[in-house]
Amino acid sequence: ILSYGVYWLNHYKPKEGPTVCMVQGNIPQDMKFESNEEDEINILKQYTDLSMSVKGTPIDLLVWPETMVPGLLNIDPELTGRKIDVLSQLTPIQLSQELNTNLLLGGIALTLAGDEQIYFNSAYYYNREGKSDGCYDKIHLVPFGEFTPLKNYFPFLTKLVPYKIGLTHGRHRTLFRLDTLQHESFDFGTSICYEDTVPSLIRKFKKDGADFMLNITNDGWFRDSAELDQHLAIMVFRAVENRFCMARAANTGISSFVSPDGAIYAKLSDSKGKYREISGTLIGRIKLVEKYNPFYTTCGDWFSILCVAALGIMLIMSVVKGRIVCQKVTEPK
Structure with missing residues (x-):
């Protein structure tokens, strides 16, 4: 195994892929957890302003972290009557057209099934014209964080969940097609929050044909703690296991790029070197290697x-x- 690793690293010669911009707004979880309409508009404005700060820079994809779009993107705003839903749906059109880029935005999806409202933790993809081009619903939810297991048998368990509403598991993996300014095309997938801790899921994305993976997450729950570093370290394993680049947009940090050899080659930090609980944008090129399925991807x-x-x-x-x-x-x- 050691000899194989040395051999692979000696022959590791990645090429530059699409240019991706990660947006990190550093929104405190307290603001998101008990937000009113004014707070939601401020969150949307902060992420929009950060995104617009890269105007004039050629990028192929701009990424917002998990649930950073405060409004619903998949429901007619006239049905909800909420101003934030109107603003949230206008924002992708404005950003994609003014920045001439594709977008991947984290938000909540709502599906109506009769009288029942079903919510998903989702990633929305938009092309350069601002048209919706697909959505991925998070498959592996966090128990007692996003849903209550066995709540039909033990109703009191719902009191342990921070939200009044529970989320529903997604059923399908989604690959998005990215057309770059260099007239190249790539397929990529995205994991949401702790899904990058699930090796089998990332492996299946690679087997589906993903050229690289993104992770969008809101680690604001953990403030300025070591969890942010630990979460990033876990993503390094997924990149090495599947021999592809992974990049992440995290609300409070740590937004970064990890190459197929496991090196963290770009990480958002401020002028003082602080990289947790800061805001900003991080632009990097995806590193690509010859597409193949390594041992772990094939055999699990x-x-x-x-x-x-x-x-x-x-x-x-x-x-x-x-x-x-x-x-x-x-x-x-």
Whole structure:
């Protein structure tokens, strides 16, 4: 394994891919959690202003973190009667056209099923004309953070969830097609929040044909803590396992780019070197390698499963062997 790693790194020669801009607004979770209409408009304005600050810079994709669009993007605003929904739906059109770029924006999706309202944690994709070009609904939700497990059997558990409404699991992985200013095309997927801690999900995106992956997250829950560093470190493993570039837009940090060899080659920080709980934009090029499915992408966790199975067999054999030896020692001669 070590020899293979050395060989791969010696032959690692990535090429420059699409230019991506990560927007980090540093919105406190307290403001998002108990926001009124004025707060929501301010959040939208802050992210819009940060996005407009890169006007004139050629970029292929601009990314907002998880749930940073405060309004609903997939429902006719006339049905809700909310000003924030109107503003939220006008914003992607304005940004994509003025910046001449594609957009990936994190927001909440609402689906009406009869009298029932079904909510999803989603990523919306828009082309350069501002037209919606697909959506991904988060598949792996955080228990007691986004939904209440077994709430039909234990209703009191709903009191442990911070939101009055629960989210619903998405059912399908989505690949988005990115057409660049250099007239190239790439397919990419996105994970939302802690989905980059799920190796099997990222692996399936790679098998689906993703050239690179994005992660949009709101780590504002954890303020200026080591969780932000730990979350980024986990993403490094996903990049190495699947041999592709991963980049992330995080509301309070740490927005960054990770290359297929696991190197964090770009990270948003301020003039003092602070990289948590700051706002700004980070522009970088996606690093690409020859497209193929490495061992982990192809085989998944079978190697580790076999190792655990072999260890279990050896433990059982040692116990059995020990008992046999003990019986022989205690037998009368």
